[in-house]
Amino acid sequence: MKFVIRRFKDDKSFWQSFEVPVKKGMTLLDGLFYIRENIDPSLAFRASCRMGICGSCAVKVNGRPRLACETQLSKFKKEIKIEPLDNFRVIRDLVTEFEGFFAKHKKVKPYLIANTDYENPIEQLQTPEELKKYYIFTLCIKCGSCLSVCPSSATLESSLGPAALVSAYRFNADSRDRGKEERLKIVSESFGVWRCHSAMECSEVCPKQIEPAKAIQLLRRETLR
Amino acid sequence: MGVMSWFKYKSPFGLAFAFQRITGIILLFYLILHLCYLTSLQSRELYETLTSITVSRQFIIFDSLLILCGVFHGVNGIRIIIHELGIGHELRRVVLAVSAIIAILGWIIGSYILFMALGD
Ligand code: HEM
Ligand code: SF4
Ligand code: FES
Numbered sequence: 001m002k003f004v005i006r007r008f009k010d011d012k013s014f015w016q017s018f019e020v021p022v023k024k025g026m027t028l029l030d031g032l033f034y035i036r037e038n039i040d041p042s043l044a045f046r047a048s049c050r051m052g053i054c055g056s057c058a059v060k061v062n063g064r065p066r067l068a069c070e071t072q073l074s075k076f077k078k079e080i081k082i083e084p085l086d087n088f089r090v091i092r093d094l095v096t097e098f099e100g101f102f103a104k105h106k107k108v109k110p111y112l113i114a115n116t117d118y119e120n121p122i123e124q125l126q127t128p129e130e131l132k133k134y135y136i137f138t139l140c141i142k143c144g145s146c147l148s149v150c151p152s153s154a155t156l157e158s159s160l161g162p163a164a165l166v167s168a169y170r171f172n173a174d175s176r177d178r179g180k181e182e183r184l185k186i187v188s189e190s191f192g193v194w195r196c197h198s199a200m201e202c203s204e205v206c207p208k209q210i211e212p213a214k215a216i217q218l219l220r221r222e223t224l225r
Numbered sequence: 226m227g228v229m230s231w232f233k234y235k236s237p238f239g240l241a242f243a244f245q246r247i248t249g250i251i252l253l254f255y256l257i258l259h260l261c262y263l264t265s266l267q268s269r270e271l272y273e274t275l276t277s278i279t280v281s282r283q284f285i286i287f288d289s290l291l292i293l294c295g296v297f298h299g300v301n302g303i304r305i306i307i308h309e310l311g312i313g314h315e316l317r318r319v320v321l322a323v324s325a326i327i328a329i330l331g332w333i334i335g336s337y338i339l340f341m342a343l344g345d
Contacts, residue, residue: 064235151242154230198305199242200317201235214314221311
């Protein structure tokens, strides 16, 4: 199979083709490792878990973001086009800058804010129904696919983007959390929930199918209460 | 990236978003033009001469395109509003398909009514 890869080196960008022998069960990530180990050791890409958990390996495949480790090569015909994610600054080849993305995530306080008494800790109980309200949104692996296709994030860099808003909703919908007001204040600012124009591209590309667009709308409703 | 990034859609939903913007801008542009046109019709003679040009078979293609823009924008707008209420996200493909069918039917019916009303 022909891998056509968009490479970025020393401020120059160019397309380069590699021929990769494909075996049954091989993933796109396996293909990239094959190139690095057998053809061009300078090919840069990011990966860690190889099992769809760490969110490092998202790249644009034939125009659509996918997790390289979860993408079977048998899905494609003779040629496959691989590029780094849009809306992120490219560091080299397929590796993009994620600092800004994580900073946005951090901005919404993505942790339980609870009045815990650390001297006399008690168990924080939750019913299965309460868990169900936000469980799906805990599955986000911060792969950045959603932000890379969001037209709002493309036109306004400071826009928080789907993943951060998903996190905000995830913690706000958690019955154990006491930080709702703080978070709602942050996401109602001009770079927050009101930047969404419901293009729904995020929900279409999310590899965990967590419907970020829905989380944003539910969060929006909360800010109006 | 600017305006061009509106068109870097990956799915029919992104395309609908781009069309919503464009049709919205066209409608706004048309509304302004329309109001300028109407306010310029200050006498009966002027009214009759100008409307005899614009209310005619030659212009029906523009009228029909305007109906398409308006109907698409309205129907797709309602689709967006439904999802913005947090409803139907899991069924979004069906909702989009139904909206597209309603928009096309509305366009055909609207154009037909206009065509009939125009007579000869
Ligand atoms: C049936 C009536 C209408 C409905 C239901 C409707 C609904 C909507 C919706 C939901 C949006 C998307 C907002 C967003 O991107 O977040 C929108 C955008 C827009 N609409 Fe309308 N609209 C209607 C009529 C009009 C008319 C008559 C005009 C022009 C005079 C207009 C101009 C615009 C413009 C310029 C936009 C682009 C703004 C944007 O993308 O954010 N709309 N409309
Ligand atoms: S919401 Fe989905 S697409 Fe976005 S970062 Fe999380 S897992 Fe990736
Ligand atoms: S390598 Fe971890 S998600 Fe793909």
